[in-house]
Amino acid sequence: MPLTQASPLPTLLVIPTGIGCSIGGFAGDGLPVARLLAAASGCLITHPNVMNGAALYWSDPRLHYVEGWALNRFARGELALAPVRRQRVGLLLDAAMEPELQLRHLQVADACRATLGLSIGPVVITDQAVEVRLTRGESGASWGQLGHPDALLRGAERLCREGATAIAVVTRFPDDHGSGALQAYRQDGGVDPLAGAEAVISHLLGSRFGLPCAHAPAQGPLASEPGLDPRAAAEELGHTFLACVLVGLSRAPDLIPLGSLAKAPPVASGPLDLLHPSRIGVVVAPAGALGGEAVLSCAERGIPLIAVEGNPCLLAVTAEALGLKALKVGSYAEAAGLVLALREGIAPEALGRPLPPLRPL
Amino acid sequence: MRLEALEFWLEAGPGPLLPEVLAALAAHGEPLRWAITAAESIGDGAAESGGGAGRSRLRLEAVVLCP
Secondary structure, eight states: OOOOTTSOOOEEEOOOTTSOOTTTSSSSTTHHHHHHHHHHHSOEEEOHHHHOBTTBOOOOTTEEEOOHHHHHHHHHTSEEEEOOSOOEEEEEEOTTSOHHHHHHHHHHHHHHHHHHOOEEEEEEEOSSOOOEEEEEOTTSOEEEEESOHHHHHHHHHHHHHTTOSEEEEEEEOOOOSSOHHHHHHHHHOOOOTTHHHHHHHHHHHHHHHOSOEEEEEEOOOOOOOTTOOGGGGGGGSSSOSOHHHHHHHHTOOEEEEGGGGGGOOOOTTOOOOOBOGGGOOEEEEETTBOOSHHHHHHHHTTOOEEEETTSOOSOOBOHHHHTBOOEEESSHHHHHHHHHHHHHTOOGGGGSSOOOOOOOO | OEEEEEEEEEEEOSSOHHHHHHHHHHTTSEEEEEEEEEEEEETTOOOSSBSOOSEEEEEEEEEEEEO
8 A cells, every 4th residue: 555644654652561650550541642642643553551441441443452572573573463353352260269250250251242242252260370479670660470370371272272362361469458559559659569460471471372462460359549549540440450451352453473474364354454563653652661672672673762751650761871762752742743743754853943954964 | 481580780782782681681581571670871871873872781670481
């Protein structure tokens, strides 16, 4: 298809999880930004942490839901994305979940089938408790450990054998009844204590099975919190965080290893436009969190980087510190304007002043 | 199979950072999730370039997969 001014500009939106990003570090509170950038670019690729608001979600054909491991491979030029009409989402549940929690999750899956028409199943329960542990790095970022990663892999393998084309995984996370970290997250903009472990789980399954994948934590209910930060409020709406994951995965693009493009099976519902990594036009990330694989891959491939200074986080890994070229903006609204300019072929330097005169080399 | 958490500092030379970071992580296992969580320029500082022109000291936090 020839490029025109109206052609989409595939844009990567990265808001790293578990580092307390002021925007996007909570319960799907990056979604308004994602919607804006999707409108500006016509094609936004972003990860579940940006899109997942527990019981809240947003579906838009311009928004592509790609788990972090696959997003990194896409940014490195190793994967293409093939939009599909629907995925068959297999559900993998941790054997450590109590019967009541397990029932709640199965009922959310049934609700998504009955009310939204999603294709969900099979359901597999791991043959052993996964034993998730939450940890913190020296930076304060949240991370996690798994006692039995093999149990997850065996369960996911069974889902694949039974025909799942995407994997929604729910593991039992330790309950937290009022730790300082949880209070900070719910009241005062602290770091999401669960996010790092969630990313480890979804990266593990994504890397092993090459399918769209996303995670929801299972926990017991928390006491109501009068001083709740609105950015964390989506997590108070229901008994689980699963609905957004099922909706996101239901239209997540297929992951096509570029080495196998020629022998990739056709999409059952008919070929849709393949998103090739050579088409990535720009990457957008918080100005202090540029030290992740997707951003570095794009920068080293010469893809323009927009660094958003208006989204502070725990880290100060800036363009200057890493020796990267970046277009700095104060807000995501400004980033959207810049994405639109790039989409229209307008040189970003023409939008600012002073505009230095050209000098012969 | 087990997951191992890592934290260490890496002195990165001039040039692209990503290959250096991935090589340093691969010495410990298969990188599953990682991030540079602190960065300091060394000596003449980090020049503006397409990726890590100056020398820098990087703190890496990661989870790697070990057989």
